[in-house]
Amino acid sequence: MPGLRLAHKVAVITGGGSGIGRESAILFASEGANLVLADINLEACTQTAELINERFKGGELPVRAVALQCDVSKEAQVAAVVQKAVDEFGRLDVMFNNAGIMHGADDHALNTEERIWDLTQEINVKGVWWGCKHAILAMRNNPTDAEKGLHVGGSIINTASFVAIMGAATPQIAYTTSKGAVLAMTRELAMVHAREGIRVNSLCPGPLKTPLLMDFLNTPEKLNRRLNHLPLGRFGEAIEQARAALFLASDESSYVIGHDMLVDGGLSKAYVTAE
Numbered sequence: 467m468p469g470l471r472l473a474h475k476v477a478v479i480t481g482g483g484s485g486i487g488r489e490s491a492i493l494f495a496s497e498g499a500n501l502v503l504a505d506i507n508l509e510a511c512t513q514t515a516e517l518i519n520e521r522f523k524g525g526e527l528p529v530r531a532v533a534l535q536c537d538v539s540k541e542a543q544v545a546a547v548v549q550k551a552v553d554e555f556g557r558l559d560v561m562f563n564n565a566g567i568m569h570g571a572d573d574h575a576l577n578t579e580e581r582i583w584d585l586t587q588e589i590n591v592k593g594v595w596w597g598c599k600h601a602i603l604a605m606r607n608n609p610t611d612a613e614k615g616l617h618v619g620g621s622i623i624n625t626a627s628f629v630a631i632m633g634a635a636t637p638q639i640a641y642t643t644s645k646g647a648v649l650a651m652t653r654e655l656a657m658v659h660a661r662e663g664i665r666v667n668s669l670c671p672g673p674l675k676t677p678l679l680m681d682f683l684n685t686p687e688k689l690n691r692r693l694n695h696l697p698l699g700r701f702g703e704a705i706e707q708a709r710a711a712l713f714l715a716s717d718e719s720s721y722v723i724g725h726d727m728l729v730d731g732g733l734s735k736a737y738v739t740a741e
């Protein structure tokens with residue numbers, strides 16, 4: 467479909483029940499993608515799918531979203547999500563490994579319990595690995611349809627964070643470490659699979675007005691400690707991340723691989739901010 471940036475493509479989005487995942491799902495659907503949405507919270511993920519199915523059912527290029535419960539740290543569950551995309555829609559063009567946690571008990575190196583460390587790495591790092599592994603296996607088998615602009619391979623987007631690039635004196639050692647691992651994993655995957663037509667990039671959001679951060683910043687002191695450093699004077703919105711994810715998902719980013727795409731409102735470039 468001319469004009470639609472993801473026409474005929476099939477995408478999986480993890481963490482599709484909230485924040486970046488939900489906004490990306492709606493945006494990808496509006497650009498012609500069929501979707502499998504995965505989340506540990508099935509109710510939230512089903513709400514996203516229902517919203518999409520209602521909003522886009524009668525369009526020129528009707529699209530559909532399917533919701534599945536999935537804990538991304540469990541390989542069999544991630545494999546089932548990818549398989550659902552292939553069974554339901556015949557292929558997988560875009561894998562957005564976006565689900566992640568930032569635990570309220572994550573702190574500095576001396577205070578963080580081993581169970582918080584392990585849980586964070588299981589979801590934020592191993593979950594991305596499983597998503598990449600099963601996406602690569604599926605993308606290798608994608609049928610080619612030149613007329614529809616469909617080909618072997620695809621685009622994998624892994625959500626990291628600006629904290630993988632900048633130091634912060636408000637510590638969350640397990641989370642920061644996990645996101646650094648996502649960046650390193652993404653770069654290596656991008657190089658290893660480049661010649662298979664599989665592009666792998668990271669999205670590095672700045673601090674956002676989504677439940678993940680807002681639940682964590684539960685006092686005015688905690689909020690203002692961060693707000694003060696933001697060049698634009700505000701937290702980001704999930705839709706502003708979704709727009710960058712759409713670029714990475716679409717063929718418009720065909721020469722972009724192994725990239726840490728920072729969408730941080732300039733935070734990583736700031737020494738001091740305007741008063």
Ligand code: NAD
Pocket residue numbers: 480481482483484485486487504505506507510536537538539564565566567568589625626627628670671672673674675676677678679704
């Ligand atoms: P969010 O909390 O709004 O959404 C995260 C979703 O992931 C939720 O629906 C949750 O149920 C799901 N989820 C949690 N654990 C899961 C698991 N084990 N398996 C499957 N799904 C699971 O958060 P968000 O702000 O949209 O965050 C999305 C991604 O962006 C995360 O990887 C996060 O680390 C990253 N990020 C967020 C910010 C921010 O400020 N919000 C900044 C940088 C990076």
